[in-house]
Amino acid sequence: MGTVYLSRTRGNQPVALKMIRREYAGDGEFRRRFQQEVQAAQQVRGYHLVPVVDHDTAGEQPWLASEYVPGIPLDEAVDVHGPLPTATTLQLVACVARALDAVHTAGVVHRDLKPGNILLGSDGPWVIDFGIARAAESTRLTRSGGFIGTPQFMSPEQGTGGEVTPASDVFSLGLIAAVAATGRHPYGSGGGLAVATQIANTAQRPPDLSGYPDVLRPLLERCLAATPAARPAPAELAELCERASGRSSRDWAGWLPAPLAAQVGERSRAVRRLLDQEAAATRQRPAATYVPTRADNPLHQAPTRSAPFRPGAPPPAEAAMPVPVPDGTGTKRRVYLAIAAVALAAVAGTAWSLYGDSDHGAESEAGGHKAPTTGAGAQGTPKSKAPSAPATKPPAVKTYEPLFKNRPLTIGSPGTGEVITADLDTPKVNPNGEIGDHAAEIQYIYQYLTFRTATAKSTGTTPEACRQAVDSAPLPSELPNNDLAQGKALKKGDVLCTVTSQGNLAMLRLTAVVSSGETSFDPPGYQGLLTVWKRATG
Structure with missing residues (x-):
């Protein structure tokens, strides 16, 4: 749906800034749905959900900003480091299930849960992009034969055009668990549409789960049930995983394998170095005044003094261009792209003139006038004494x-x-x-x-x-x-x-x-x- 940039707030905190593709931006129905879904996502509060902190649906190019988590996407982790230990997989599923429970309680369905939307951090897994996919389902792109979602991680009802419910997310989570634990997809290794076809026909041809860990297999069987009603609710799934692993979903001490934990730590340090470097560079530039893109910015208040910065506009010439993070299934290359540069154009609403005192202007106006000066009169008359300047009222204390x-x-x-x-x-x-x-x-x-x-x-x-x-x-x-x-x-x-x-x-x-x-x-x-x-x- 868009390109993701690493950006930062005025307080030098990192954010993930997603610029929506122009194909969607030109669709009026998408804009309407996008606004509804982002506003709904902002109301979701829950365990290990990366919150949406700001957005603009009215600009030339819509965007949304979420908190940045210095983690490794699950698909990237499996590609680089191989499958996760079974205990780690169970803890991951338990945590994501609790996150889904919060999403569903708020009346939102994720609809595009996939390994790329789960970030592995030192403090557990984090779920991103919940509820946003629905905005694109009624656009011209989908009405003309496309679809929204990742085929390999869709539920059967998504593949057949059925009703998408919270149980659809549970099916997707079952597929994620299988891939995380073994690196193998239950429905084969074919192309996206071929796998989606196998998933859609799961009632007639269920997947062979015999090769998966014994402790995980019963959970996969329930999550991958063809009938949505037969799948466990997220809260129940979380409890089942915690019992199977013997570990709380809130205990993150040593939860990741050492090589993966080291990569997560380096990602965090690299981003912090970049932010500090750019903050130092910004302090050396001439001061500028910024205002929110939207006057009703929900995060900050500030006086509006200059033309708003448009997120679709190019950054200043002296700014380092951000490097896009592909929103797909990249491998090692994405590790370096994600930390290669920082967008200096701050997220709208997070950088502005700090404050202004209206008394300053009044005092300047009262005390800044020069007394009139007089010189030699016409026809060479003697120079007269200049009249004394009118007494200036002292500024108010x-x-x-x-x-x-x-x-x-x-x-x-x-x-x-x-x-x-x-x-x-x-x-x-x-x-x-x-x-x-x-x-x-x-x-x-x-x-x-x-x-x-x-x-x-x-x-x-x-x-x-x-x-x-x-x-x-x-x-x-x-x-x-x-x-x-x-x-x-x-x-x-x-x-x-x-x-x-x-x-x-x-x-x-x-x-x-x-x-x-x-x-x-x-x-x-x-x-x-x-x-x-x-x-x-x-």
Whole structure:
């Protein structure tokens, strides 16, 4: 459906940016369905699902952005390193089944579950592109005889044009399990359409599963049942896999074979090096002002000051061109292409002018006029004394009046799929928040903590010191989980300052950093004392 680029946010966090093919972009029905499906995908919250963080369906070339996972696609892992150990396969299936359970609970069917849509990371497998394939099913491309999906991993009902239900994803997951464990497809090694034909006829000719591991075979038989109703629900499948492996689907210590784990680690380090290099290069360029592509950007708020950047437009001349990551069944070459370059054009809505104070313009207007000058009069009259310039009204002095002081505020540790938001004006912490809450200054998910308004660490606790820190040294807008869990980004005693969504000045003094009590890499919680001032003129 498109080409995927490695890009980054203003806070230098990686994202996967998918530019939709122009054949689809020119189809009005596709655009309508694409918007519906992406919005539905944004509502999905669940275990090990890579979330969609932003999108644009109205631009010349539609796009969507999701969090970037520095993992290895399952198909690539099997091609390069061979089949996975049976225990790893069972843990993978259990985790993906739980992810599907969350997708299905939200009323979405993946429809294109395949090895290329499962990323193997150090912290387990991650599922991408859920629900997006449906957008293309009613386009001219499919109405003229094409189809959406990967033939080798379709369910029988997809191949015959039947109703596609959550059970279709379970069938696809059964095929993935078989290939992951042995490298062999249950329906043979022929071309895509030949295999799809075999799958469509599975009721008459079921696959021979005798060569698969004994512990896996009963699960494959149930998942690959010709009748959708005979297949297990994802939650049941996850429990069956956990019992068979004797290991929790949340225990990722040493879950990957050593060579594959090493490749995952190198992928992560390589991407981080690229991001750091490009961030350093960006700081050396002249400052630019960016605005969101869409005024209703659900992730960030910012003043609109210049023409919007169109995602379909070429990046600046000095930017390094991103390298496309094929959305198919590439092998070793894709390992290097995926980390070869970073798109410098930030995802729309993640880079912008930090903030502006409307008083600056007013003060310039009041105090910037020069006094009129006079010279020798006409006909050589004596030079007269220049009249004194009119008195300039001194600029208003900004003062701050407290709305409240040292109010306790606790931001807990988010679980996978949870969104915690903090509205500092109220103040209110919502443990069941939503991405894009316009009233919230802080958004906290498992992967990172986001400051939705410019936020800085202050060395003082006066409102003047707080505002000066915000104006001169704002933090990155996103702090990754890894830095939070290791105490690198935020620690006890830090004084965080921001100008809130309502224009107040907020100061949060962190009094405690609280471990989640689960694992060392889970994000911590924070306790603090919140003071908020409103600005007055005196």
